[in-house]
Amino acid sequence: MVIPGRMPGLNDYVRAERANRFAASKMKKEQTERAGIAAVEQRMPRFSGRVEIVFTWVEENRRRDMDNVAFAKKFILDGLVRAGVIHDDTPQYIAGLADRFAYDRQRPRIEVEVRGA
DSSP states (O other): OEEESOOOOHHHHHHHHHHOTTHHHHHHHHHHHHHHHHHHHTTOOOOOSOEEEEEEEEESSSOSOHHHHHTTHHHHHHHHHHTTSSSOSSTTTEEEEEEEEEEOSSOOEEEEEEEEO
16 A cells, blocks of 8 residues: 655654644544545455554655654554454554655655565
8 A cells, every 4th residue: 555645753743732632633533544545545455364564654855753754653553444454453463563764755655565474
């Protein structure tokens, strides 16, 4: 699955949370929905057992720290659950998560690969 553009990082989430008690919740809801819609539109297969998930974070530049960027996996995992791609995002169903980072000034995106464990 490919999610075009970038998602908010941890710093963005914390900033929203401090600005307004509902802003962070709204951000999470919107980004979770965005990931779920991408999964459905791209017809991701459904997995009933354990999976490994590889995230490739393609940023437009090197300004954001990797751990800040990868925070968005929470939104994506919840979106995959909502879309029915994975049963749950607990250790019972997630065997492993991996992050890779790349840079593309013209086409930032998040590539998500889900495979059976």
